[in-house]
Amino acid sequence: MLHKPGFVLSDGTTLDDLIDRDMNEVSMRVMDDAELYHHEMERIFAKTWLLLGHDSEIPKSGDYVVRDMGEDNVIVARARDGQINVSLNVCPHRGMKVCTAEAGNAPIHRCIYHGWAFRPDGSFIGAPIEKEQMHGSKRTKDELGLKKARVHIYGGLIFATWNIEGPSFDEFLGDAKYYLDQLFCRTDSGLELLGPPQRFVLPCNWKIPSEQSASDGFHTLTLHRSLMEGGVMGGTAESIYDNAPGMYGVDVGFEQGHSLRCLEAAQTFKMFSDMSFEGKTLDERLEMLPPPGITKELIPQLHKNLSPAQVEQLATIPPQVGGMFPNVLVAFIFAPRTDGGSSGALALHAYVPRGPHQVEFVNFIFAEKDCPEQMKRDMLQNSIQQTGTSGLIEQDDADTWPQIQRAARGVMSKTQTLKYQAIHGHEKPEGWQGGGYCYPGFTKDDTQWNWWLAYHRLMSADA
Amino acid sequence: MIDRSTASADQSAIVRGLVSKVRVPLGSEIYNRILETLYDEAAALDERRFDDWVAMLAEDLVYTAPIRLTRNGVNKDRDVMRTMMHFDDTYESLLLRTGRLTKSAWAEDPPSRTRRFVTNVRVGELDAPEEYEVISYLYVERSRLSVPENEQTSGERRDVWRNVGGVYKLARREIILDQSTLSMANLAIFL
Ligand code: FES
Ligand SMILES: [Fe+2]
Numbered sequence: 216m217l218h219k220p221g222f223v224l225s226d227g228t229t230l231d232d233l234i235d236r237d238m239n240e241v242s243m244r245v246m247d248d249a250e251l252y253h254h255e256m257e258r259i260f261a262k263t264w265l266l267l268g269h270d271s272e273i274p275k276s277g278d279y280v281v282r283d284m285g286e287d288n289v290i291v292a293r294a295r296d297g298q299i300n301v302s303l304n305v306c307p308h309r310g311m312k313v314c315t316a317e318a319g320n321a322p323i324h325r326c327i328y329h330g331w332a333f334r335p336d337g338s339f340i341g342a343p344i345e346k347e348q349m350h351g352s353k354r355t356k357d358e359l360g361l362k363k364a365r366v367h368i369y370g371g372l373i374f375a376t377w378n379i380e381g382p383s384f385d386e387f388l389g390d391a392k393y394y395l396d397q398l399f400c401r402t403d404s405g406l407e408l409l410g411p412p413q414r415f416v417l418p419c420n421w422k423i424p425s426e427q428s429a430s431d432g433f434h435t436l437t438l439h440r441s442l443m444e445g446g447v448m449g450g451t452a453e454s455i456y457d458n459a460p461g462m463y464g465v466d467v468g469f470e471q472g473h474s475l476r477c478l479e480a481a482q483t484f485k486m487f488s489d490m491s492f493e494g495k496t497l498d499e500r501l502e503m504l505p506p507p508g509i510t511k512e513l514i515p516q517l518h519k520n521l522s523p524a525q526v527e528q529l530a531t532i533p534p535q536v537g538g539m540f541p542n543v544l545v546a547f548i549f550a551p552r553t554d555g556g557s558s559g560a561l562a563l564h565a566y567v568p569r570g571p572h573q574v575e576f577v578n579f580i581f582a583e584k585d586c587p588e589q590m591k592r593d594m595l596q597n598s599i600q601q602t603g604t605s606g607l608i609e610q611d612d613a614d615t616w617p618q619i620q621r622a623a624r625g626v627m628s629k630t631q632t633l634k635y636q637a638i639h640g641h642e643k644p645e646g647w648q649g650g651g652y653c654y655p656g657f658t659k660d661d662t663q664w665n666w667w668l669a670y671h672r673l674m675s676a677d678a
Numbered sequence: 679m680i681d682r683s684t685a686s687a688d689q690s691a692i693v694r695g696l697v698s699k700v701r702v703p704l705g706s707e708i709y710n711r712i713l714e715t716l717y718d719e720a721a722a723l724d725e726r727r728f729d730d731w732v733a734m735l736a737e738d739l740v741y742t743a744p745i746r747l748t749r750n751g752v753n754k755d756r757d758v759m760r761t762m763m764h765f766d767d768t769y770e771s772l773l774l775r776t777g778r779l780t781k782s783a784w785a786e787d788p789p790s791r792t793r794r795f796v797t798n799v800r801v802g803e804l805d806a807p808e809e810y811e812v813i814s815y816l817y818v819e820r821s822r823l824s825v826p827e828n829e830q831t832s833g834e835r836r837d838v839w840r841n842v843g844g845v846y847k848l849a850r851r852e853i854i855l856d857q858s859t860l861s862m863a864n865l866a867i868f869l
Contacts, residue, residue, distance in 0.1 A: 268684070271682070271683060272683055272685060273683065273684065273685045275683075278683065278686075279685060280684050315748075316748050316749050316750040316751075317747050317748040317749070318684045318749065319685060319687075319750065319751070320686075408684070410745070410759060410762025410763075411684040411747055411759050411762050413745060413764060414745075414858065414859040414860065415859060415861070415862065415863065416859055416861055416863075417863045418863065440782040441778050441782045444778075444782060445778070553768070553774055554770075575859060580762070588680070595762075595766065596771075599763055599764070599765070599766040600766065600771055604764040604860060604865045605743075605764055605765050605865035605866070607774070607778055609864070610785035610864040610866040611783070611784045611785045613864040614785040614822075614863065614866070615784065617863060618823070621825075
């Protein structure tokens, strides 16, 4: 691994100049600085755990998808032993991309340049004309495999890191695991990705969508005003700033930079708002309003896979949106449908850096593997209509972020700061079972500020 | 069971060109009327006359845009993935979209200036009476705000147009975009 001490930018600017931890302000320069970006690639994207996909994408031996860890292209492949391997998609011979397709099945990956061949686990098989020993004799075959990343599968999600000796995946999740398990590890068969992810590129720095993913609930009220106008969140266009539907709940944040907004579904969405849970048992509540993506039939599985406290949370105030540091948005929501009902939409987004001024938005859409086909169909349609490329909700985000990016180019604009000063402070609600920092009430800046503190921590650690 | 894995190639038949065996020749009355309709549709969308556009849609419309995935070898032509889409709409959901555009839809307020170029139109007769298979190429230039660089997209549209009392209505559209990673920041416009 690389070893570099804390950094100072070439004009003498330090991380503390950019992130003012007394004022809770971040200089807009961070969004438009090539030098800082290179440090981020080394200190964050080459160091921490990154989301690459889901194991349902590559069910068979030899199946692979090609994905990105920062700007490093990798092959995510299932080997003969069933294990998932993540290897750098760069030929150790002369640097050609080994796998030129984006997905497929191949027992052997043969580089098209000179023909060096590799197994799905990245190991080197050999070069053509074996007797001529075209890989020479200075290095053994063991040394000539594709560079391998460390892999962890969590709830079927494929994570990888180049930090072989670094924190375990559990350490990376920390107390967020208790909440994320309620989304990813709640049923016997788990989630299924409903198709390859949607992908599109936005002209903005990766941190603009990523800091929002750290539970920026507040923007919903104004940027996603059309949701209120559609009447789906209770309230009307005229009253949105008075009763602020969906803005109240419990935001939870973690030292690692992850966060989740736990919201009472019945409070958030008008279609459920006349439900009365008074005097109902947990199971009755779950049956009346199962969390997004869950059917009545799957409720017994919740009890089997989760603790009673976790089930209680799912029944009363489930985690619905949030983020995983550094670049993942989690959305397990009820989204409006044309028929007035809701099937739920389960989506994860990875915001993959593409240089200081570009990000690739990768939208993964899920359903529970054991839910009926018709429900999968409905959830797919609901997710596509509300999130990602053409999503009615996220169109507005995709148009906003590039405008922040363009602003960050200006000499004066760069010196402006992003402000995270609406702070609630940690306050554990009575009877709250989960860990982390809790911010009950109106959604504020705490979780996003935690995101920047996590960023600061990684960026100031030795690379 | 639908195979949704990313690694598996799309199992639906590879479609190339017209499925219909009965060609509607270029320059014929029907061909000309359909071509006019496509031009009118492009103008309605470019001019953001969404009520006029909706009036051109059949109520049983299915409107989709599958994703593309780069494949090699034996599967090199199976690069359309219909398990995932950029658009997955019906007449009702398109009404929801056009309805939103009259309210606080910041993605298109202020609106983009767009120019849709529709070419390479091929028409065939379908079994259902008065229904025509219409394939066209689409190229879109989109100017957003004061940004001097336009966003573009290109693709093929596989449509079914239905003659309803002398007026052609769109009954099916599949938009096959050329990019596997879209360069357009959002699809807040119709294709
Ligand atoms: S670069 Fe791959 S074999 Fe030469
Ligand atoms: Fe948003």
